[in-house]
Amino acid sequence: MKPKLAFVEPLLVKIKKDNLYRKMQDVKNRGSYIYIKRKKLLNLCSNDYLGLSSIRNYSDQLQTSSRLVAGNDTSFDIIEKKLSRHKSQERSLVFPTGYMANLGAISTIVRENDVIFSDELNHASIIEACRLTRAKVLVYKHNDTSDLISKMKQESRRKFVATEGVFSMDGDIANLKQISEITEKTDSILVLDDAHGDFTLGADGKGTANHFKISKKIDLYISSLSKGLGSFGGYVASQNNVIELLINRSKPFIYTSALPSFLVRDAIQKFDSNREKQQKKLQRNTNLFRNGLKNIGYDISSVTHIIPIIIGKEKTALEFGKYLFRNGIFAQPIRYPTVGRNKARIRLSVTAWFEKNQIEKALDVFVTAGKKFQII
Ligand SMILES: Cc1ncc(COP(=O)(O)O)c(C=O)c1O
Structure with missing residues (x-):
C-alpha cells in the first residue's frame, strides 16, 4: 500500500463500523427473478417498473464521440420528437443518463445570481447539479409548501424550484399542483425530475405532472429512460430555446460520447410498445402488494410502486435484508x-413482471420477517 494513500483505509474502516459498507453483488436478471450464486430470488429491487427491460439484438455501429462532433444519429430525432409530445413540451434532448441530464440541464439554466429551492429529499443528481450552478440553494422541508412559501418570501433573486415527481426512496408524490x-x-x-413517475403515472404514462393535469406548467422536465421505460439514458424536455442553449452550453451534453444509437432504437421500440397494458399490470401489482403489507400490519404511507418499509437502525435493516434473502426475496436495505x-x-x-402468486408468496415472507423484527 502506498503511504501517500494511507488515508483511504481509515475511511473504509469507518464506513464498515457504521454499518454503511456497500458492495456489488454478481447477479443475473431473469424477468421477475434475480439469480445470485445459483440462488433464485424474487426481485424487489428493480426500477424496470413496466417489465420492458428485455432487449433485442441491434446491428448498429457504435458512435464513439459527442453528438456535436461525430454527427447526430437519425434515431435521436425520432425519440426526441416522441418525448417532446409525451411531455407536452416544444423540444427534448437525450443525455447519456438521467444523472447527466440533471447535471447538464440545471447547471446550464440556473445562473450564479439565482436562487434554487430544492426539496430536502431530492435525488443526489439534483443536489450535485445545484452545487454546480454556484447559485444560492435553499433546501425546503420535504413536500412542505408552507416552508417553500416562507423561504421564498425572503428572496428577491430569480427563483427556481426543483422537485422530484415520485420520490425515489419514499414512494410519495410531490404536491405538484400546489407547487x-x-x-x-x-x-x-x-424544474421536475420525474425519473420514477415517468411512464408509470398519468394517462399513457405521461408522468406525475400529467397525473395532476398540469403538464404545461412544468418549465423544465428531467427524466430517465432507464426506469419505467426499461431502456437506458436520460432526457430533458422544455421550450425550444432552452434546449438550444443546452446543446450549446451544457457540458454533460457536449463533452461526452453520445448515447449509443442501438440504445436510442431500443428506447423507441419500447416507447411504441404496449405500455398501457404493462402500466395497468403495474397498478394491479402495486395495489396487491401495498394492501397485502397493510393487512399484515405494516405501516405503509407510499401511494406508488415504490414501497419503503422504514426500519430505522442501519444494522437492523441489514439483518432484515439478509432474512429476506434467505427466504427467496431480493430487497436492498437503503442506508445513509x-x-x-x-x-x-x-x-x-x-x-x-410479477404474477399474483409471486406476490402472495412474498407477503408470507413479510409476515414472518415483520414478526421476527417486531415491526408488525
Ligand atoms: C430521482 C432520480 N433522478 C435521476 C436519476 C438518475 O437516472 P439514471 O439512472 O438514468 O442516471 C435517478 C436514478 O436513480 C433518480 O432516482
Whole structure:
C-alpha cells in the first residue's frame, strides 16, 4: 500500500463500523427473478417498473464521440420528437443518463445570481447539479409548501424550484399542483425530475405532472429512460430555446460520447410498445402488494410502486435484508447517505413482471420477517 494513500483505509474502516459498507453483488436478471450464486430470488429491487427491460439484438455501429462532433444519429430525432409530445413540451434532448441530464440541464439554466429551492429529499443528481450552478440553494422541508412559501418570501433573486415527481426512496408524490400554483404566482421556474413517475403515472404514462393535469406548467422536465421505460439514458424536455442553449452550453451534453444509437432504437421500440397494458399490470401489482403489507400490519404511507418499509437502525435493516434473502426475496436495505441516518429502510419496488402468486408468496415472507423484527 502506498503511504501517500494511507488515508483511504481509515475511511473504509469507518464506513464498515457504521454499518454503511456497500458492495456489488454478481447477479443475473431473469424477468421477475434475480439469480445470485445459483440462488433464485424474487426481485424487489428493480426500477424496470413496466417489465420492458428485455432487449433485442441491434446491428448498429457504435458512435464513439459527442453528438456535436461525430454527427447526430437519425434515431435521436425520432425519440426526441416522441418525448417532446409525451411531455407536452416544444423540444427534448437525450443525455447519456438521467444523472447527466440533471447535471447538464440545471447547471446550464440556473445562473450564479439565482436562487434554487430544492426539496430536502431530492435525488443526489439534483443536489450535485445545484452545487454546480454556484447559485444560492435553499433546501425546503420535504413536500412542505408552507416552508417553500416562507423561504421564498425572503428572496428577491430569480427563483427556481426543483422537485422530484415520485420520490425515489419514499414512494410519495410531490404536491405538484400546489407547487405549480406557487411557481406561477411568484414567477418562478419549475424544474421536475420525474425519473420514477415517468411512464408509470398519468394517462399513457405521461408522468406525475400529467397525473395532476398540469403538464404545461412544468418549465423544465428531467427524466430517465432507464426506469419505467426499461431502456437506458436520460432526457430533458422544455421550450425550444432552452434546449438550444443546452446543446450549446451544457457540458454533460457536449463533452461526452453520445448515447449509443442501438440504445436510442431500443428506447423507441419500447416507447411504441404496449405500455398501457404493462402500466395497468403495474397498478394491479402495486395495489396487491401495498394492501397485502397493510393487512399484515405494516405501516405503509407510499401511494406508488415504490414501497419503503422504514426500519430505522442501519444494522437492523441489514439483518432484515439478509432474512429476506434467505427466504427467496431480493430487497436492498437503503442506508445513509442515500437516506438520513437512522432512517434506514427496505425499499421495495413493484414491477409488472410479477404474477399474483409471486406476490402472495412474498407477503408470507413479510409476515414472518415483520414478526421476527417486531415491526408488525
Ligand atoms: C430521482 C432520480 N433522478 C435521476 C436519476 C438518475 O437516472 P439514471 O439512472 O438514468 O442516471 C435517478 C436514478 O436513480 C433518480 O432516482
